[in-house]
Structure formats: C-alpha cells, structure tokens
Amino acid sequence: MREKTDHVLDRMVFFSDAVFAIAITLLVIEIHVPDLPHGASDAQYLAALHELIPSFAGYIISFAIVAAFWAVHHRAFALAERYHQRVLLLNMLLLGMVAFVPFASAFISHNMGDRVPSVFYCATLAVTAALNAGVVWIATGPQMASAKAAGADRWAVRSRSLGLLLGSATAVAVTFVAPLYGQFALVTTRIWQRLLASRKVAD
Amino acid sequence: MREKTDHVLDRMVFFSDAVFAIAITLLVIEIHVPDLPHGASDAQYLAALHELIPSFAGYIISFAIVAAFWAVHHRAFALAERYHQRVLLLNMLLLGMVAFVPFASAFISHNMGDRVPSVFYCATLAVTAALNAGVVWIATGPQMASAKAAGADRWAVRSRSLGLLLGSATAVAVTFVAPLYGQFALVTTRIWQRLLASRKVAD
Amino acid sequence: MREKTDHVLDRMVFFSDAVFAIAITLLVIEIHVPDLPHGASDAQYLAALHELIPSFAGYIISFAIVAAFWAVHHRAFALAERYHQRVLLLNMLLLGMVAFVPFASAFISHNMGDRVPSVFYCATLAVTAALNAGVVWIATGPQMASAKAAGADRWAVRSRSLGLLLGSATAVAVTFVAPLYGQFALVTTRIWQRLLASRKVAD
Amino acid sequence: MREKTDHVLDRMVFFSDAVFAIAITLLVIEIHVPDLPHGASDAQYLAALHELIPSFAGYIISFAIVAAFWAVHHRAFALAERYHQRVLLLNMLLLGMVAFVPFASAFISHNMGDRVPSVFYCATLAVTAALNAGVVWIATGPQMASAKAAGADRWAVRSRSLGLLLGSATAVAVTFVAPLYGQFALVTTRIWQRLLASRKVAD
Numbered sequence: 001m002r003e004k005t006d007h008v009l010d011r012m013v014f015f016s017d018a019v020f021a022i023a024i025t026l027l028v029i030e031i032h033v034p035d036l037p038h039g040a041s042d043a044q045y046l047a048a049l050h051e052l053i054p055s056f057a058g059y060i061i062s063f064a065i066v067a068a069f070w071a072v073h074h075r076a077f078a079l080a081e082r083y084h085q086r087v088l089l090l091n092m093l094l095l096g097m098v099a100f101v102p103f104a105s106a107f108i109s110h111n112m113g114d115r116v117p118s119v120f121y122c123a124t125l126a127v128t129a130a131l132n133a134g135v136v137w138i139a140t141g142p143q144m145a146s147a148k149a150a151g152a153d154r155w156a157v158r159s160r161s162l163g164l165l166l167g168s169a170t171a172v173a174v175t176f177v178a179p180l181y182g183q184f185a186l187v188t189t190r191i192w193q194r195l196l197a198s199r200k201v202a203d
Numbered sequence: 204m205r206e207k208t209d210h211v212l213d214r215m216v217f218f219s220d221a222v223f224a225i226a227i228t229l230l231v232i233e234i235h236v237p238d239l240p241h242g243a244s245d246a247q248y249l250a251a252l253h254e255l256i257p258s259f260a261g262y263i264i265s266f267a268i269v270a271a272f273w274a275v276h277h278r279a280f281a282l283a284e285r286y287h288q289r290v291l292l293l294n295m296l297l298l299g300m301v302a303f304v305p306f307a308s309a310f311i312s313h314n315m316g317d318r319v320p321s322v323f324y325c326a327t328l329a330v331t332a333a334l335n336a337g338v339v340w341i342a343t344g345p346q347m348a349s350a351k352a353a354g355a356d357r358w359a360v361r362s363r364s365l366g367l368l369l370g371s372a373t374a375v376a377v378t379f380v381a382p383l384y385g386q387f388a389l390v391t392t393r394i395w396q397r398l399l400a401s402r403k404v405a406d
Numbered sequence: 407m408r409e410k411t412d413h414v415l416d417r418m419v420f421f422s423d424a425v426f427a428i429a430i431t432l433l434v435i436e437i438h439v440p441d442l443p444h445g446a447s448d449a450q451y452l453a454a455l456h457e458l459i460p461s462f463a464g465y466i467i468s469f470a471i472v473a474a475f476w477a478v479h480h481r482a483f484a485l486a487e488r489y490h491q492r493v494l495l496l497n498m499l500l501l502g503m504v505a506f507v508p509f510a511s512a513f514i515s516h517n518m519g520d521r522v523p524s525v526f527y528c529a530t531l532a533v534t535a536a537l538n539a540g541v542v543w544i545a546t547g548p549q550m551a552s553a554k555a556a557g558a559d560r561w562a563v564r565s566r567s568l569g570l571l572l573g574s575a576t577a578v579a580v581t582f583v584a585p586l587y588g589q590f591a592l593v594t595t596r597i598w599q600r601l602l603a604s605r606k607v608a609d
Numbered sequence: 610m611r612e613k614t615d616h617v618l619d620r621m622v623f624f625s626d627a628v629f630a631i632a633i634t635l636l637v638i639e640i641h642v643p644d645l646p647h648g649a650s651d652a653q654y655l656a657a658l659h660e661l662i663p664s665f666a667g668y669i670i671s672f673a674i675v676a677a678f679w680a681v682h683h684r685a686f687a688l689a690e691r692y693h694q695r696v697l698l699l700n701m702l703l704l705g706m707v708a709f710v711p712f713a714s715a716f717i718s719h720n721m722g723d724r725v726p727s728v729f730y731c732a733t734l735a736v737t738a739a740l741n742a743g744v745v746w747i748a749t750g751p752q753m754a755s756a757k758a759a760g761a762d763r764w765a766v767r768s769r770s771l772g773l774l775l776g777s778a779t780a781v782a783v784t785f786v787a788p789l790y791g792q793f794a795l796v797t798t799r800i801w802q803r804l805l806a807s808r809k810v811a812d
Binding site for chain 2 (some may be wrong): 419420423424426427428430432433435437439440441442444445446448451452457466469470473475480481483484495517598608
C-alpha cells in the first residue's frame with residue numbers, strides 16, 4: 001500500500017476542501033430575501049436592506065473566518081507529504097465544526113447583540129480553531145511533514161493557527177461582557193498572529 | 204481506451220467524494236435557527252437551545268456515520284487500481300442513499316423518540332451500509348484491487364464495512380423496542396468492527 | 407499554451423462533475439420533512455410517509471436520470487484527450503439545465519399526475535438530454551477524441567446519449583396523454599439504448 | 610517548499626472551482642415551486658409558471674454571468690504556472706462575492722423592475738467583476754504567468770475580464786434610469802469584449 005499513500009492524503013485534502021467550500025457558500029442561504037410588496041418605494045427597499053445589515057456583517061465575518069481556517073489548513077498540508085492516520089479523526093471533527101458554522105452564523109445574525117447567540121457563535125469558532133490547530137500541528141509535525149520543510153515554514157503555519165485560536169478565545173471573552181462587540185474582537189487574530197510569528201524558532 | 208482507465212476510476216471516486224461532502228455539509232441545513240424576539244432574555248435563549256438538543260445530537264450522529272461511510276469508501280478505493288464497470292451502478296445506488304441521509308436525519312431529529320422516524324432513519328442507514336459494503340467488496344476484490352494489496356489490508360477494509368452494516372442492523376432492531384435508543388445503538392459498530400477485524404485471514 | 411491544454415480540459419470536466427454532484431444532492435432538499443405533533447401515533451407517521459411517496463418516487467427517478475446523464479458525460483470525456491473551445495458553451499448550457507432539474511423535480515413531485523408539471527419536467531429532461539448529446543458528440547468527435555478511440559467505443563457512448571434523448575422525448579409524448587405515467591416512460595431509455603447500440607458502426 | 614508550489618496553486622484553483630460550482634447550482638434554490646391545490650387546472654398551472662418568468666429570467670442571467678466569470682478565471686489560471694501569495698486574498702474576496710450572487714439574484718428576481726433591487730444586483734456583479742479582473746491581472750502577470758504565455762494570449766483573457774467589468778458597470782448605469790432593463794444591459798459585455806479584444810498588443 002505504500003505507493004498509494006499520497007493518493008490517500010490527496011483524497012482527504014480534497015474532501016476537506018469540498019466541505020470548506022460548501023460550508024462557506026452555504027453561509028449566504030441564511031440571509032433571507034426581504035419580502036416586500038411589488039412596487040414598494042425606494043425608501044422601503046432601503047429600509048429593508050438596512051435591517052439586513054447584521055446579516056451582511058455576519059456573512060462577511062463568517063466568510064472571512066472560514067476562509068482563514070481554510071488558508072491555514074491549505075498551507076499546513078502544502079508542507080505535508082505523508083498521510084498519517086492520526087490526522088483523519090481530528091480532521092473529521094474539524095470538518096464537522098466547519099459544516100456547523102452556517103448554523104451558528106445564522107443564529108448570531110438574526111439576534112445581533114444578544115448574549116447567548118454571541119457566545120454560542122464565538123465558542124463555535126473557538127472549538128473549530130482548536131481542532132484546526134490540532135490538525136495543523138500533526139500535518140506540519142514529524143509524522144506527516146516533508147523532511148525538507150524548514151522549521152521557520154512550519155512555525156509560520158502553526159503560529160497562524162494559534163493566532164486564530166487566541167483570536168476566537170478573545171472573542172468569547174469579550175462577548176460575555178459586550179455581546180455586540182464579540183465577533184468584531186475576532187480581528188485581534190491578526191495581532192496574535194503577528195506576535196506569535198515574531199517568535200524565533202530553531203530550524 | 205486502456206490507458207484512460209485510471210482516469211475513469213479517478214473521476215468516479217471524485218464524483219463520490221463530492222456527493223459525500225455535499226450530503227454531510229447539508230445535514231446542518233435541517234437545524235432551524237430558533238425564532239426569538241429581539242432582546243429575548245438569556246434564559247429564553249438557553250431554553251431555545253435546549254429544545255434543539257435532539258437536532259444537535261442528530262447532526263453529530265449523522266455526521267459521524269456519513270464520515271465513517273466515507274472513510275471506508277476512501278480506504279477501499281486506495282486499494283483499487285483498476286476501474287470495473289460492475290462498481291458503477293452499485294456506487295450510484297450508494298450515492299443515492301448517502302444523498303438521502305439528510306432527509307432521514309431531519310425526520311428523526313424533529314421527532315426524537317418516536318418509533319416510525321427512528322426505524323426509518325436506522326433502516327436508511329442499514330440500506331446505505333449494505334450498498335457501501337457491496338461497493339467495498341468489489342473495489343477490494345480481484346476485479347479492481349491492486350495485486351500488491353495484501354489480504355490483511357483488504358480484510359481490514361472489508362471488516363469495517365461489515366461492522367457498519369451490523370451496527371446499523373443492530374440499531375434497526377433496538378429501535379423497534381426502544382425508539383429513543385436506536386440511533387445510539389449505532390455505536391455498536393465499533394464492537395462489531397473489532398470482533399471482525401480480529402478474525403484471521405489468509406493472505 | 408499547448409502544454410496546458412490537458413489542464414484546461416481537466417478543469418472543465420471537474421467543474422462539470424461538481425455541478426452534477428451538487429444538483430443530484432440538492433434533489434433531496436425538495437422533500438419536506440412531515441410536520442407532526444410530538445408523540446404522534448405510528449399510524450399518523452405511516453400516513454405522512456405515504457403522502458410523501460410521490461416525492462420519494464420523484465427523487466429516485468430524478469437521481470437516476472441525472473446519474474445517467476453524468477455517466478454518459480463521464481464516458482464521453484474518458485475518450486477525449488484534447489480541449490476544444492466549441493464544447494465550452496454547450497457544456498455550460500448543459501450544466502445550466504442540470505442545475506435546473508431540482509426545481510422541475512420538485513414541481514412534478516408536489517403535483518404528481520397533473521399535466522403541466524409533468525410536461526414541464528419531461529421537457530426539462532429532454533432539453534437537458536439534447537444538450538448532453540451535443541456535448542457527447544463533440545467530446546467523442548475528431549476535434550477532441552483520442553485517435554486511439556475505436557469507432558465502436560465512440561458509438562457506444564453516443565448511442566447512450568441518443569437513447570437518453572429518445573427516452574425523454576417519449577416521456578414528453580406520453581405525458582401529454584397520461585400525465586401520471588410520463589416520468590415512468592423514461593425507462594424506455596434502456597430500450598432505445600439497446601436498439602441503438604445494436605446498430606453496426608464502421609471503425 | 611519550492612517543489613510544492615504547483616500543488617498550492619492547484620488547491621487554490623480547485624477551491625475556487627468548487628465555490629463557483631456551488632454558487633451557480635444554488636441559484637435554482639431561490640426559484641420557489643408554485644403552491645397550487647392538487648388537481649389545479651392547466652390554466653392555473655400556466656398562470657403560476659407565467660408568474661415565475663422573472664425568476665427564470667433571473668436564473669438564466671445569473672447562471673450566464675457566473676459562468677462567464679468562471680470561464681475567464683479558468684482561462685487566466687491556465688496561463689499561470691506559479692503561485693504567488695498576492696492572489697490569495699483577492700481571490701478570497703472574489704469568492705465571497707461569487708457566493709453572494711445567489712442572494713442578489715433572488716432579491717432582483719422577486720422584485721423585478723424595482724430600482725433598489727436592480728441597482729443592488731448590478732452593483733454586486735460590478736464589484737465581483739472588478740475583483741475578478743484583479744485576480745485575472747495577477748494570474749496573467751509576471752508574478753504568476755508562464756514565461757511561454759504570449760502577450761496576445763494574456764490580453765485575450767484580460768480583455769474578457771475588463772469586458773465583464775464594463776458590461777456590469779453599464780448595467781449599473783442603465784438600472785438607475787430604467788430598472789427593468791438594467792440586467793439585460795449585461796449583454797453589452799460582449800460588445801465591450803470585442804472592442805477591447807481588437808486592441809493590438811505587443812507580445
């Protein structure tokens with residue numbers, strides 16, 4: 001079976017890509033088209049669009065965060081060259097959370113600013129981020145990564161996955177105090193990623 | 204046409220992966236976002252989430268079982284190196300059942316504990332498992348498998364597919380007596396798989 | 407650009423596979439979960455499932471026909487080795503019809519036996535079949551097919567695509583007279599395919 | 610990591626294809642099956658279909674425009690042979706807009722002829738076209754394109770992406786004046802593309 005290992009890895013990566021792509025595209029299904037009588041005035045339409053702003057904001061944030069999860073996953077597996085069965089279960093748990101994000105996103109978008117939906121959404125992302133970091137760790141570790149992958153390259157990917165975890169954990173914390181601002185605290189991800197990336201690593 | 208055979212096999216595997224990935228990601232669509240007035244209290248939200256527990260449980264179970272079907276399919280085709288047309292029809296029937304799982308899952312989740320939806324759901328899985336085992340048998344058999352695939356490797360995959368079939372058949376049986384526990388009987392899959400895997404096979 | 411041609415063909419085939427896979431998996435979304443009070447009797451559930459029989463039949467028929475379209479498309483492109491731009495537009499029109507099938511399928515399933523939905527559904531399939539045959543013709547023709555593809559192999563694929571067209575045209579005709587039986591007339595596809603396949607072709 | 614670069618590019622292209630394919634197939638979900646009593650007359654069904662004409666027109670137009678975006682993207686990446694990280698963010702923004710098209714399409718289809726939905730739809734396409742042109746520019750530029758790609762080939766792709774941008778910008782302009790005709794102004798895309806394609810380029 002040795003010679004088919006790459007194929008096994010490729011198919012798992014492909015399956016993951018498909019789930020990420022479907023989940024990210026399903027996010028839009030939760031934005032409901034406003035139901036206005038035909039011939040409604042421009043003002044009525046603009047008011048209807050105005051009411052959808054939380055949904056649009058939720059779409060943008062969720063799309064950005066799922067895209068960020070995918071980008072890190074993508075970079076990690078670019079360093080992997082061998083399949084190891086330890087990654088399969090963890091990756092499936094990750095995909096189960098990724099596929100669940102559209103629900104959490106719809107829940108917060110329809111109830112913007114309320115505590116429970118906000119905590120629920122940020123906690124969903126934090127669990128997803130933890131699983132993502134776990135998968136990234138294995139894929140860039142000795143069991144799967146190419147021996148030619150430099151320590152710096154591996155840390156570049158790992159630090160991004162950690163940044164996503166710290167960013168979403170920050171969002172969970174903020175959301176308890178100020179529900180409306182929780183999901184915007186996800187932008188701290190970039191700060192965490194820069195702090196972590198600056199840490200020196202031995203090659 | 205000989206030299207394009209691999210391509211034909213790859214495209215069928217790809218199509219199967221896509222259907223598995225879409226079906227598994229559509230499972231979440233059946234969890235409906237609770238409709239609460241804006242500014243509802245934390246207690247109201249928690250009560251609404253509490254009512255969704257059957258849906259969450261259904262999502263987790265269905266995701267896990269479809270993932271298990273996929274994983275066995277994935278392992279079986281990793282051993283296959285030749286396309287054989289016998290597999291095409293059976294694989295299409297399998298995909299038709301896999302794509303149907305989101306309906307059966309929604310049916311049981313919305314009516315947790317009632318007999319008909321529980322039997323319907325478990326029977327759907329049992330039929331899917333039977334078709335999956337059939338596809339696995341052909342893909343790991345002499346018509347498709349690599350001559351280099353060891354008997355032990357082939358049995359490892361086949362025993363998993365049989366375990367899924369016995370596990371879902373157990374769930375059908377349990378569900379007639381105790382509808383609420385039927386889908387949890389799916390965990391017996393792991394026991395069946397271990398029992399079967401321990402059986403010696405000639406290489 | 408010559409050396410990238412295969413890549414262009416592969417990507418078009420991949421995109422087509424994805425649209426086929428998504429359309430076939432979306433068919434199930436149109437089967438609505440029956441809404442019964444919790445604790446409804448077995449008899450009530452069975453009655454609810456009984457009412458869904460047209461939806462289940464519609465799902466099976468539509469799944470089978472889309473799978474048949476895919477299988478022919480798959481076989482035709484297995485014979486193709488060169489990309490030719492003539493196929494792109496026709497293939498896109500085909501995909502537009504394939505993606506439309508879930509709507510037509512839901513329309514007939516919710517109104518089983520009525521003339522307009524039945525004709526609409528069968529006509530949708532006939533147009534799809536005509537486009538499919540056009541794509542198959544180009545993919546197996548001199549502009550795209552491998553020179554090594556035998557005439558018999560090419561006719562085997564082409565005759566299947568013609569059979570699908572004649573089968574769905576038969577269904578349109580039957581449906582005007584007997585709406586309920588129109589979609590079942592799709593099974594004549596197999597007869598047409600056998601008749602056509604038996605025709606001799608020069609290699 | 611050098612030797613894995615192609616793999617990185619392939620996976621990004623694959624992910625993009627999947628999002629395009631899902632978005633284009635989801636367009637049909639927004640056409641709602643007419644809800645008529647069983648046994649309604651042919652005239653009632655035809656009236657119901659007649660009312661759906663804006664939805665059908667919207668489906669055709671949106672399918673055609675997303676297909677055109679995909680085709681240009683596809684041609685641009687056929688010229689690319691190297692991954693460059695500049696393209697990742699822009700491509701993700703593009704995919705976020707592509708995945709949003711089904712919402713905008715449903716909005717205009719349900720409110721055909723009203724100004725706000727028409728402007729909203731055409732503006733969505735214009736932003737998508739601008740991002741698409743940006744991605745095409747990078748993919749066919751010195752950072753990513755094959756050195757063997759002729760200037761004429763690169764301009765052929767770029768001029769198409771510019772044509773889509775000018776066509777959708779024209780649609781935005783027309784739609785302010787005559788909302789009903791805005792989306793039909795998208796056909797000017799072909800005129801813009803021909804005008805641009807005729808421009809000479811140095812190789």
